[in-house]
Amino acid sequence: MKFKVFGFHERLYQWIAFISVVLITTGCVAYYLVLKDYSATGNKAANRFLIEFQDSSFIIGVVYALFLFIVGLYLSSMSSRVQNLYYHRKEQYINIKRLSEVVSVDLMHDVSDDKYVSMIILHRGFTGRLGEKKRRPYIIEDGFKYTSKYLKLEDDLLSLRSKLLELYNLKINKYIDCYSLKKKHLNVFIHDLDEFLLDINSWIDKHIEVTEIQRKAFLDYIRKLVATVSQDDKKHNRNKLKFERIYAKSARKVKNITFRIEKVYGARLHNDIKFEDNITINLNELEKLINRLTDKTLSYDDLSELLSDQNNELQGEINTVHARLHELQEMIEDIRGY
Numbered sequence: 001m002k003f004k005v006f007g008f009h010e011r012l013y014q015w016i017a018f019i020s021v022v023l024i025t026t027g028c029v030a031y032y033l034v035l036k037d038y039s040a041t042g043n044k045a046a047n048r049f050l051i052e053f054q055d056s057s058f059i060i061g062v063v064y065a066l067f068l069f070i071v072g073l074y075l076s077s078m079s080s081r082v083q084n085l086y087y088h089r090k091e092q093y094i095n096i097k098r099l100s101e102v103v104s105v106d107l108m109h110d111v112s113d114d115k116y117v118s119m120i121i122l123h124r125g126f127t128g129r130l131g132e133k134k135r136r137p138y139i140i141e142d143g144f145k146y147t148s149k150y151l152k153l154e155d156d157l158l159s160l161r162s163k164l165l166e167l168y169n170l171k172i173n174k175y176i177d178c179y180s181l182k183k184k185h186l187n188v189f190i191h192d193l194d195e196f197l198l199d200i201n202s203w204i205d206k207h208i209e210v211t212e213i214q215r216k217a218f219l220d221y222i223r224k225l226v227a228t229v230s231q232d233d234k235k236h237n238r239n240k241l242k243f244e245r246i247y248a249k250s251a252r253k254v255k256n257i258t259f260r261i262e263k264v265y266g267a268r269l270h271n272d273i274k275f276e277d278n279i280t281i282n283l284n285e286l287e288k289l290i291n292r293l294t295d296k297t298l299s300y301d302d303l304s305e306l307l308s309d310q311n312n313e314l315q316g317e318i319n320t321v322h323a324r325l326h327e328l329q330e331m332i333e334d335i336r337g338y
Helices: 008-041 044-052 056-084 086-102 113-126 148-178 193-198 200-207 212-228 230-296 300-337
Strands: none
Touching (some): 086 230, 148 193, 212 230
């Protein structure tokens, strides 16, 4: 990976100005002292020189003042340019800080073969190099760039590991079936090359029930199998070492770049990021409250169902009253007829 946030002048403009002022000041003082010495000794050549430049001290003063003015303009211009790039640098800072979570050296301690793959897939997912690219990735390629060499290393790690696993699983399962070795579970597969190659006996105990004779024959077969792919296995291990070195180097560069941005923009950067984080937290809390209210608020379908139930109950009461009135009417008619 290549990192580039600050340009040449952004990184060194203060040093350029400082060194230029020191050199010009030293040169002017030395030139003035030489002229003064020549004038005191009365050297004819020097006198002719001094007659021609009799106002040399005045000229030196004017030139020096003009130089300081130009240096001041340069410093002011560069400072203004750096501040104008603040919002871009802030985005790059956030982006590179997120990258530091992925390329952290702490993640490289006691990493198994399987975890290398997990780290690569995680890295690709965060940077939008997996699946569809319509969504904005968590880590944007801004301030750093993936080189073709690094991308090839990722591909080689994944493809070579996949090739080795496929070969080992195919040959070993074929051997197990051929010699009718008893499996401890239905599927016997190698998922982690390091776990398998560093302790084959433990892998056998974990997956297969064998006698000592069967174990010895099986171990001999596996060792011969490993020897046939030793070149690919060595290449895979070299790729893992390269991957570790790249991550360690990238972690150092990320640390230096973030420190540089923090040094240039200081408290303003931290305050803005903290303010934005607080806004994000408050918006998340507000979203949760809205969701709770939405869950408690009756929808149109809920209201329709509720009104329908109430309407059915009311209609039942009306029918009951109507039946009772009909009974009373019949009773009154019977009394009148009597």
